[in-house]
Amino acid sequence: MTFHFRYKLVKYPDGSLGKVxxxxxxxxxxxxAFLKVIALVDSGADYSVISKEVSDLLDFDxxxxxxxxxxxIGGTMKTLQKQIMMKFGRxxxxxxxxxxxxxxxxxxxxxxxxxxxxxxxxxxxxxxxDERRDRxxxxxxxxxxxxxxx
Amino acid sequence: MADDYAVxxxxxxSPYIGEWVAICDGKIVAHDISLKKTHEIAANKCxxxxxxxTKVPSSDSMxx
Numbered sequence: 001m002t003f004h005f006r007y008k009l010v011k012y013p014d015g016s017l018g019k020v021x022x023x024x025x026x027x028x029x030x031x032x033a034f035l036k037v038i039a040l041v042d043s044g045a046d047y048s049v050i051s052k053e054v055s056d057l058l059d060f061d062x063x064x065x066x067x068x069x070x071x072x073i074g075g076t077m078k079t080l081q082k083q084i085m086m087k088f089g090r091x092x093x094x095x096x097x098x099x100x101x102x103x104x105x106x107x108x109x110x111x112x113x114x115x116x117x118x119x120x121x122x123x124x125x126x127x128x129x130d131e132r133r134d135r136x137x138x139x140x141x142x143x144x145x146x147x148x149x150x
Numbered sequence: 151m152a153d154d155y156a157v158x159x160x161x162x163x164s165p166y167i168g169e170w171v172a173i174c175d176g177k178i179v180a181h182d183i184s185l186k187k188t189h190e191i192a193a194n195k196c197x198x199x200x201x202x203x204t205k206v207p208s209s210d211s212m213x214x
Binding site for chain 2 (some may be wrong): 006008011022024026034035036037038051053054056057111112113114
């Protein structure tokens with residue numbers, strides 16, 4: 001099965017318009033606390049990323065784990081890698097599975113919305129960025145390690 | 151979440167640049183710079199429900 005999400009129309013400060021691949025996803029922390037968020041699908045990101053304030057609501061323990069330096073377009077960021085559960089899909093086709101996530105530890109990075117990167121996510125689907133139709137398509141890869149919910 | 155996602159798609163969120171926005175029962179129920187505060191307000195207005203949260207970035211390259 002293939003499901004789609006249309007690109008979100010965005011308005012830039014100069015008045016011009018753009019479109020971004022923003023999708024709804026439920027993030028689930030180690031305690032079971034969850035948050036339904038809009039995340040950007042970023043094929044250029046090695047890992048999914050959330051800010052510390054998102055991780056706080058999901059009850060992540062940030063005292064454990066190794067702090068690393070992560071490199072992005074905006075420069076370097078201090079991050080902590082954890083495992084997060086994602087529930088994602090559309091209508092009656094919903095999947096959940098574990099994905100590695102980088103937590104941004106600096107408050108200056110709070111501006112960054114949740115990002116869905118490649119590790120643990122892109123191998124679950126054949127993903128097509130369809131600029132002509134302004135939509136992103138997800139086709140489940142058979143046999144990949146997700147649980148389906150109806 | 152479907153209705154809340156539809157509202158997200160249809161709404162111009164540029165008035166909320168730099169803020170988190172919570173959408174529940176098909177309408178915006180909270181917005182604030184702090185996600186924690188946005189979450190608290192939304193939880194009070196939408197008890198026992200799961201609002202949809204979106205960050206409206208203020209950077210030039212990604213504004214919803």
